[in-house]
Amino acid sequence: MTRQLSDMIIAPATPPGEGGVAIVRLSGAGVEDLLNPFFRSSVPPAEMRSHQLYYGQLCRKNGDLVDEVLAVIMRAPHSYTGENVVEVHCHGGSQVLRGVLDLFLDAGLRMARPGEFTERAFLNGRLDLAQAEAVADLIGARSAQAARVALSQLDGRLSRLIHDYADRLKEMLALVEAHIDFPGDEVGALDHPWLGEGLRSLAADMATLASSFDTGRALRDGISVLILGKPNVGKSSLMNALLGQSRVIVTDVPGTTRDTVEEQLVLGGFPVRLIDTAGVRETLDPIEKEGVRRASERVGSADLVLLVIDGSNPLADEDRMALRLCDSARTLVVLNKADLGLSCDRSAFTAFADPIQVSVLERSGLGELQEAVVARLGGGAGQEAAEDVMISERRHRDALLRSQEAVARSRRLVVEEVPLECLALEIREALDALGQITGETTPDEILDQIFSRFCIGK
Amino acid sequence: MSDVYDIVVVGAGHAGCEAALAAARMGQRTLLLTIHLDTIAQMSCNPAIGGLAKGHLVKEIDALGGEMARNIDVTGIQFRVLNTKKGPAVQASRAQADRHLYSRRMKQVIEGQENLDLKQGQVMGLMIDNGSICGVATREAKYPARAVVLTTGTFMHGLIHVGLVNYPGGRAGEPPAESLSDCLRELGFKVGRLKTGTPPRLDADSIDFSRLEAQPGDVAPRPFSAETKEISQTQVACYITHTNPETHEVIRRGLDRSPLYSGVIEGVGPRYCPSIEDKVVRFPEKDHHQIFLEPESLTSGEIYANGLPTSLPLDVQIGFLQTITGLERVKVMRPGYAIEYDYVDPIQLYPSLETKQINGLYHAGQINGTSGYEEAAAQGLIAGINAVRRNLEQPPLTLGRDQAYIGVLIDDLVTLGAAEPYRMFTSRAEYRLLLREGNADLRLSEIGREVGLLSAERLERVRIKKQALESGGQCLREVRVGPSDRQILARLPIGSLKNGASLEELLRRPEVRLDDLLFVDTRLSALSAEVREELEISVKYAGYIDRQLDQVARFRKQENQSIPVDFDYDAVAGLSAEVREKLKKGRPRTLGQAGRIPGVTPAAIAILAVKLKR
Helix, strand or coil: CCCHHHHHHEEEEEEEEEECCEEEEEECCCHHHHHHCEEECCHHHCCCCCEEEEEEEECCCCCCCEEEEEEEEEEECCCCCCCCCCEEEECCCCCHHHHHHHHHHHHEEEEEECCCCHHHHCCCCCCHHHHHHHHHHHHHHHCCHHHHHHHHHHCHHHHHHHHHHHHHHHHHHHHEEEEEEECCCCCCCCHHHHHHHHHHHHHHHHHHHHHHHHHHHHHHHHHEEEEEECCCCCCCHHHHHHHHCCCCCCCCCCCCCCCCEEEEECCCCCEEEEEEEECCCCCCCCCHHHHHHHHHHHHHHHCCEEEECCHHHHHHHHHHHHHHHHHHHHHHEECHHHCCCCCCHHHHHHHCCCCCCCCCCCCCHHHHHHHHHHHHCCHHHHHCCCCCCCCCCHHHHHHHHHHHHHHHHHHHHHHHCCHHHHHHHHHHHHHHHHHHHHHCCCCCHHHHHHHHHCCCCC | CCCCCCEEEECCCCCHHHHHHHHHHHHCCCCEEECCHHHHHCCCCCEEEEECHHHHHHHHHHHHCCCHHHHHHHHEEEEEEEEECHHHCCCEEEEEHHHHHHHHHHHHHHCCCCCCEEEEECCEEEEEEEEEEEEEEECCCCCEEEEEEEECCCCEEEEEEEEEEEEEEEEEEECEEHHHHHHHCCCCEEEEEEEEEEECEEEHHHHHHHHHHEEECCCCCCCCCCCCCCCCCCCEEEEEEEEHHHHHHHHCCCCCCCCCCCHHHHHHHCCCCHHHHHHHHCCCCCCEEEEEEHHCCCCCCCEEEEECCCCCCCCCHHHHHCCHHHCCCCEEEEEEEEEEHHHHHHHHEEEEEEEEECCEECCCCCHCCCCHHHHHHHHHHHHHHHHHHHHCCCCCCCCCCCCCCHHHHHHHHHCCCCCEEEEHHHHCCCCCEEEEEEEHHHHHHHHHHHHHHCHHHHHHHHHHHHHHHHHHHHHHHCCECCCHHHHHHCCCCCCCCCCEEHHHHHHHCCCCCHHHHHHHCCCHCCCCHHHHHHHHHHCCHHHHHHHHHHHHHHHHHHHHCCCCCCCHHCCCCCHHHHHHHHHHHHHHEHHHHCCCCCCCHHHHHHHHHHHHHC
């Protein structure tokens, strides 16, 4: 089979920036041949052993040196993508990296799309779906914590758990099917209590895993933190203070931030999406009115709301309006301008947790605010959560929930003693749902179990 | 070309008889060849038809216009419905046959069939012209043919084992087919070896039935065929006994002379039908196994010892039998034996059962690695129909997995192949709740009529049944019972009624049966028993049936995406070498079939789906 040149891809495998070493990865059937004219070493590429690093010089066709490098060939199928893969380890720095990439791009390779290496690994059967998704998450991981979750899925901990659930379901299904297809004394009476207990404990385990999803998603997608408040209480300044840089235009003319602005940062190990909103106030300005409407919409979808109030002044109508928009369980009240003294009426916040006093101007109270935010996002739970397996992919969670529902229905059927083929239908549905993650269970696997467990046949 | 048969069927067992009858009834000039004219439709093992999932197959054969159901109805000597305590989808009919009557009656039907010649002769080889079949050659003659159906059973290089003694045989007392499988091998077919076994036949006069538990048939025997009005044969009982630790000890002592455990037998045996020595070795914790003693005929004294298939030496067989209650002085009339035989892996077939190698050559029954009369008959029927349709240049008939157990059977065979003898189980049918014995006629009669095997009168009866079901359903939805209808409520097995409810809603309650409601409306009481049963199932299991229909809709999407026969898997980037190999070997016809090949990943299916859409 002849492969098109465009089937060979290249991309830096290390993050951008100044590092000691940068790695460029090439994948595709012909990458070994492609290396040949450029890599000068004591051993020509064709004779290089797979998975071994070789020192050499990377030169242009005209002989100009690009860099001194180490190169390794990983021959198919024993490579990450399952294709022939070449990695070139060059010196860090964008200048050198650019030179190496250009060399191969000029020779006809194309830049890989994001995730294309993983996609190839998956398509070539090097990764199962759960692993491939975990890798995609790993690439996209925006914090060390999220990376740990992704890693634990990659090494198959999630796969192992799901496989364990599937095995338990198979065992139960085999028992039920044996009673359907092999009536008579070989199989004995159906052990309803065993079945009921098996389903009960499985449902409990599934629920535990499913509940880890919310923390898992938070670690991967980031938590949305919305900054809300009446105009000119210092929302944008607070955002900038938290970001530690000035990206949002700040003026003292009310209504400068007319729409929402998003920034990302890492707080206590959690990736956080910080969202600044237009100030909440009655207004006739159509653009700003739209901004207010969006802000109140986003209150509903945010994981946490920072309600900013000018603590140095009595509560205004706009403050009360903003308070009404907020749900106390997901809101932290931030009293800004603490440097100007406290004169607002704190009794208005009794439904909320203790307000945090800050002075954005004097940069005071910000550490306390960060701690409070992290505490709200699951406390120190982030640290422990990473130790357990968490489900961070929406698709996995849906599959698990569908399986869990089918298990719940099965439990009812065991008690009600509905015909066994209906019970089998539910257990099979629970298995099929898990199959979305692990791959399907064939009827032969169930029969194998039956034949190995029961003395079947006349 | 009057010397050319349209169809030649090789072998007159359960597959061959259906294939030949179907072909002849569809108007084709047909020849049925058999090694021995006196053993047509022979029950070489258990003298019974039906059972779990097999009863379903027989009902489907009947709905398509096959012969098996009618034949057992005429010759059955004990009828039972199994699994009556379980749900409606897995209840199944089984009947004990008088195997002499069964064979004789089938022979009469074949002899009386127009367009059908029945001849004795052993087929030695196939006549091939340019990749297409053009006839068969027996020792004595050549028979040119446009299409050929091979149904060779256990005859190809059959080798019978009793203890360490073995000798060539197609079945006890009959010669093997010596060279046909060599011919198939030369043609490039992958030929494998399987093993099966049968229990000893006992002399009824030497059995003390008075010490055994009798198992009578159902009081009102239910026929298999929609055409049968009543069962007229004399009905008899079977008897139950058990092995015991002493039996097992005798068996263990004889294992050194077992061809199975001494490595003489190479063929793969069926795990669902293990020999008694296998059971004793594999399940040492079980101190007894159930045995059914089944009469083989009203007119002979042979008793079939169901549960005791064995290939131990005859003296060991007699030894362990005589430890069993009721069999203390038993005489063995025919020893149990194991038989090894050649089969052709069915992965080499299209879903029409035509071989991929040779045009016009069809395989059905044990040659495809199946076991069981019903599985054989079902394949024979489909192979016969499709051989005819090929001659008539019509597209082949393939039944879906959602349509019939026959569809599941054939799809499994041609998609997965058979590494061990394949038997049908209800658990193999993923849409089991839709595939009931009771609705086989509703599912398949129109197809039976369309291919030309079912009479107009039979189809009309199905149309009337459907109409009755509809009007019965309408009645259940329309008629309501209110709290004030005291007279009606008093006769129902429910307490008081707070709000009004339709009869359908009442019937959904577990404690209410349709029979309880018949008195409410004459439209219901007028329904036949068979319609009432279907109607009740369709109401009581509506939720589950709807869910299966949803599953079928999803399944159909992939199933309807066909893959061209000459699809170039090498040109699809992204398929792993392993998946590509499996797809090239299996050559699936649809995306759904591709997905059922073990090792073909969801990702591969996704890639193929994209490629096929372009």
